[in-house]
Amino acid sequence: MRSTRLAVLDLARGLAVVAMAIYHFSWDLSWFAYVDWPVAQGTGWRIFAASIAGSFLFLAGISLDFAHHTGIRWQAFWRRLGVIVAAAAAVSAVTYFTFGDTFVRFGILHSIALSSLIALPFTRLPVVFAVLAAALVFSLPFWAASPAFDGQVWLWTGLGTPGFASVDYVPLAPWAGVTLAGVAVSKIFRNLGLWQSLSGLTFSHRPGRLTRFLGRHSLPVYLLHQPLLYGLVWTAAQVGPEMDRSAIAFVRNCTASCQGTTATPDICQAACGCTLDYLKADGIWDKLLAEPENQSLRNQMSNRYSQCLADPEWQAPVN
Known part of the structure; x- marks a missing residue:
């Protein structure tokens, strides 16, 4: 199973990509005053954004367990991690030149990279350890938060006040707990034989194939979709009323x-x-x-x- 892609996972990742594009396009329309939706501050929109980020981190945990539960494939892991780190650095650089001081210092890709490092050992341990680790990380903001973590140096922890506004901020606590939860759920599904049952789902109809395609190529889609959408709305704002x-x-x-x-x-x-x-x-x-x-x-x-x-x-x- 380690070498076989599950269509249901590609579909889930593709749906997360579609939701992400909807959110970002809505934010672009709101930013350029084409709509008056409270995308930046509305509670529903914030929940929507958090659910999208959580979906990617959760699926990252499942994929990590799929790839390494029978033995850590170090070369594949470092290659994947290097690509994610490079992409995260590119996002930081582009948003710095686009948004200035509100650029992405520690966003979703940074969080996936760090969470993958943290969660990797748990792919080789019994499921109870992943469950306990997830619970620990989820609980950190409630008992480990401290002014000692304030400022830029410790912003990645999520345990202090970073003192900045950012177009994307997904710190270690509690978000790495979502990746660990993905590892735990993957193990539980495997123990129950659910992955084997789900492997029969192919989603071979046209919408399913398109969604799975987006899921298989989620990283390049992530990197390209917002510049494209933002550019389209910006262009419309320049040439339209x-x-x-x-x-x-x-x-x-x-x-x-x-x-x-x-x-x-x-x-x-x-x-x-x-x-x-x-x-x-x-x-x-x-x-x-x-x-x-x-x-x-x-x-x-x-x-x-x-x-x-x-x-x-x-x-x-x-x-």
């Missing part, structure tokens, strides 16, 4: 005012976009447009702006 002029003007003016403070331009723009999202989510954006001098509404706006600018846990959406 300006959408939601009031919102665009708000973010533009807010950013200009913010840049008179010590915050960087990128942080200012992110904080102003966050403020706009909150104003819409709070249901006061339209009221503020109708009554711009209403002091109560302006106070609520100021409070949201201060929260977005000062809250170190605020993040832009996952990539």
Whole structure:
């Protein structure tokens, strides 16, 4: 079974890729004011983004166990890890030039790389060890968090306050626990003979073949889809009519005012976009447009702006 791809796993990974593309395209549309969906701050959107990240990490754990449960294939492991690390570095570099200080310091690919290193030994151990390790990592934020982990050096741990906004942040705790859970579930399925039963599913119809194709090539699709989608929406914004002029003007003016403070331009723009999202989510954006001098509404706006600018846990959406 180690050398045989399971169609059901390729399908699951392909569905995660499709969900990721939907989320990113929605974020792009929201960013360029084509829609007023609260992609950056909405609870439902955050849950959606977290479920996508969790899916990739969980499937990474299953794939790791499939590849190494009968013996660690070191050459294949280091080759795969090298590709992921290189891709993670590329994402950091591209987002640095695109988004400035909100670039990806430790995103989903960084997390998959580190989680794979942590989870690898558990592919050769009884399932109980993977279960206990997953539980331990999941619990870390509840008892191991400390100001000692604050700042950039320890941001990968997830146990402190990183003090930055980022377009993608997936730290060790608790996310490596998802990969360990994938290893555990894979072992349980194997012990119960479920993988053998699922091997008969081929999903050979056209949608199934397309989805499995995306799953087999999830890494290049991940690297290419967002630049393509972002570029398409950006191009439409340049050649088409300006959408939601009031919102665009708000973010533009807010950013200009913010840049008179010590915050960087990128942080200012992110904080102003966050403020706009909150104003819409709070249901006061339209009221503020109708009554711009209403002091109560302006106070609520100021409070949201201060929260977005000062809250170190605020993040832009996952990539």
